Amino acid sequence: MSEQDNKNEPINELIAVGSEITGGTLVTAIILALGGAAAGPHGAILTSVATPTIVYFLKKLGAEVKNRFLSHREEVRVGATLTFAISKIQENLDNGKQIRQDDFFKKGVQNRSAAEEVFEGVLIASQREHEEKKLRFYGNLVANIAFHPEINRAQANVLLRLGSSLSYTQMCLLGLIVNKDKYKLRQQNYISKDEQGKIQVLNIKLEQTFALQEIYDLYIKRILEINMSGLIFGKPIADLEYITPQNLTIKEIGLQLYNLMELSDIPKEDFDSISQLLSDP
Known part of the structure; x- marks a missing residue:
């Protein structure tokens, strides 16, 4: 197994188990987009276009979540939300949208980055979410915030809190x-x-x-x-x-x-x- 595959393994495992909700076809495409060994000419699109920063956060959080004690169903929910988020990021890139270039992804002297805070927040929300129809929209929310520089850290957290408080109805x-x-x-x-x-x-x-x-x-x-x-x-x-x-x-x-x-x-x-x-x- 290559070093790249080792880095991808935690997030790939979460995405794979999330296929119970997302379906296998989408999972395969996402693993390829993350630069898996079998990526071929289409692979690593996310890595090369979305900048290494966003991929770093996704893989880092995937590894952290994987190391926590989660029930099987909680892993399914987190994996599904990751899949939906990555899929939406790739869709936005394919449509010519640009990932925000402000300090959203930059770590402060004493604080972690806004991106890490918000991304973790949506994964925690998805872990505990019993209305699983909502997970796609959690993924959309965090993915789209990464393309809107007018939304600052505080606003992103408010949107996440309000969004996760909504019932599916x-x-x-x-x-x-x-x-x-x-x-x-x-x-x-x-x-x-x-x-x-x-x-x-x-x-x-x-x-x-x-x-x-x-x-x-x-x-x-x-x-x-x-x-x-x-x-x-x-x-x-x-x-x-x-x-x-x-x-x-x-x-x-x-x-x-x-x-x-x-x-x-x-x-x-x-x-x-x-x-x-x-x-x-």
């Missing part, structure tokens, strides 16, 4: 709201008045309540804006029943998460299942 909701013109979302809230003007709550199914709760949680995180109808003493009513799906708007940080995580890649059937809960019968 909330990711679907962000995508749905960004593209709400493509769906027929309910244009009224879930409140009515009887003949005497008394407020009544419409009959809401339990699964609709769960969806509205997810929306309200996004509002608490300041990712969504809820334009509620109905006021008490001039203040918006916070009850879920006052949410009007069509009036939901996404705030700037929510749109940034949507773009960096590339939530448009969520399968259409997942968007459709959420939209049905927020549409009129």
Whole structure:
């Protein structure tokens, strides 16, 4: 085994075990892109084009994670997230995008680099993530941050914290709201008045309540804006029943998460299942 293969072994092992989620075809391409022994003319593309820096961080973190005590499923999740991240980096390079040239990858006198901090953060998040559909979007997030110099260390950590706090349903909701013109979302809230003007709550199914709760949680995180109808003493009513799906708007940080995580890649059937809960019968 060559010295290069020895350096690649920990990350290759993680990527290989991650194939339980990513599939074998993508794994083979990624191992070749990292410069494996069987790379051939296509191999080491990532190494040669992406600069040795980003590859160094990926291999270093891969080795560190591999040395930790992880269950088999945790290794699968970390390996899958690494695979998705490397695949997105390669895709960005193929599309002519340039990796950031600021100090994101540079180690400080007393601190490690922002890249190492953020990359490790996303791997830790993926290790503990039970909603495995989210892993692709974790990979997209960390990969795309490496191409956006306007996102500094602090902002990257906020995006990582917010992104990892989202449920998969909330990711679907962000995508749905960004593209709400493509769906027929309910244009009224879930409140009515009887003949005497008394407020009544419409009959809401339990699964609709769960969806509205997810929306309200996004509002608490300041990712969504809820334009509620109905006021008490001039203040918006916070009850879920006052949410009007069509009036939901996404705030700037929510749109940034949507773009960096590339939530448009969520399968259409997942968007459709959420939209049905927020549409009129």
